Amino acid sequence: MAELSYARYGKDNIRLYKVYRNADGTQSVVEMTVCILLEGDIETSYVTSSNQSYPRSNITFSYTKADNSVVVATDTQKQTCYILAKQNPVTPPELFASIIGEHFVSTYSHIHACHVNIIVHKWTRMTVDGKPHPHSFFRDGEETRLVEAVAREGHGIQVKSGIKDLLVLKSTGSAFYGFHRDEYTQLPETWDRILSTSVEAHWQWKTFADLAEVKTVVPKFDAAFEAARTITMETFAKEKSPSVQNTMYLMCEQILAKESSIDAVSYSLPNKHYFEIDLSWHKGLKNTGKDAEVYAPQSNPNGLIQCTVTRKGGKSKL
Numbered sequence: 001m002a003e004l005s006y007a008r009y010g011k012d013n014i015r016l017y018k019v020y021r022n023a024d025g026t027q028s029v030v031e032m033t034v035c036i037l038l039e040g041d042i043e044t045s046y047v048t049s050s051n052q053s054y055p056r057s058n059i060t061f062s063y064t065k066a067d068n069s070v071v072v073a074t075d076t077q078k079q080t081c082y083i084l085a086k087q088n089p090v091t092p093p094e095l096f097a098s099i100i101g102e103h104f105v106s107t108y109s110h111i112h113a114c115h116v117n118i119i120v121h122k123w124t125r126m127t128v129d130g131k132p133h134p135h136s137f138f139r140d141g142e143e144t145r146l147v148e149a150v151a152r153e154g155h156g157i158q159v160k161s162g163i164k165d166l167l168v169l170k171s172t173g174s175a176f177y178g179f180h181r182d183e184y185t186q187l188p189e190t191w192d193r194i195l196s197t198s199v200e201a202h203w204q205w206k207t208f209a210d211l212a213e214v215k216t217v218v219p220k221f222d223a224a225f226e227a228a229r230t231i232t233m234e235t236f237a238k239e240k241s242p243s244v245q246n247t248m249y250l251m252c253e254q255i256l257a258k259e260s261s262i263d264a265v266s267y268s269l270p271n272k273h274y275f276e277i278d279l280s281w282h283k284g285l286k287n288t289g290k291d292a293e294v295y296a297p298q299s300n301p302n303g304l305i306q307c308t309v310t311r312k313g314g315k316s317k318l
């Protein structure tokens, strides 16, 4: 006996660009990649067709019985994404993701959940002749802004925001000592090391009742993104880090303190190692400890340190 235990389908890698022609003659642009995944109820809502009853809302029938009548084609989902982008603002991405999610759940009676993921790609306005250029942009880093919105019928909209691929390095001001030692330990303690990581962080908003409630907090989304980015960089730079674990915890605490509508903050930080190179074999060159200047950056393996910090004493308030 076989049973379908998981079913979602949709369109991934929908690439989307929108230009805003501003009243002052300047233009602003947004480029994003969207993923939409739909879920349907498996047991309820039967309709009658001819003399036959069949489960109208049963998305799984498209899998188990080749019944495509319940399938909102993935191409339709892509076209809908473009139409919604034309008819609505695409920024902040948390709002646009919620608009897409609510659309699918409210438009199709047999679709009960819609998962929307958005990656926003950077286009930063150029400075030309010392002035912001009206319509030219460049990519100043691979860092992306992320959003995941889940609209679930009867359960509101859950929104998670994030940042990914923000590559940072500090050449001193980081230590790692006092860690557990046993017969498997070779790593020496260090009071001064290079610290580098590619930041991935997510912050989960309190659950919104509906799209109308999402709309009431729109300005908070950009503000929280800027705050999380600033807190990440300032903590990384200013803190004399005793470990990645402690530094990332401090970042989470500050983001929770800054925005009361955020329930939880997660970080996932690879520890990108830079190894000292002993060059003493060459004419006694000193290149270790306090004399270290030339290092070998390591591609792998890397440490991977993760945490989630949740607001104590229950959920947050708007």
Ligand SMILES: O=c1[nH]c(=O)c2[nH]c(=O)[nH]c2[nH]1
Binding pocket: 176, 187, 242, 243, 244, 245, 271, 303, 305
């Ligand atoms: O900040 C660190 N945390 C660790 O858990 C760890 N483990 C390790 O080898 N180096 C480091 N650095």
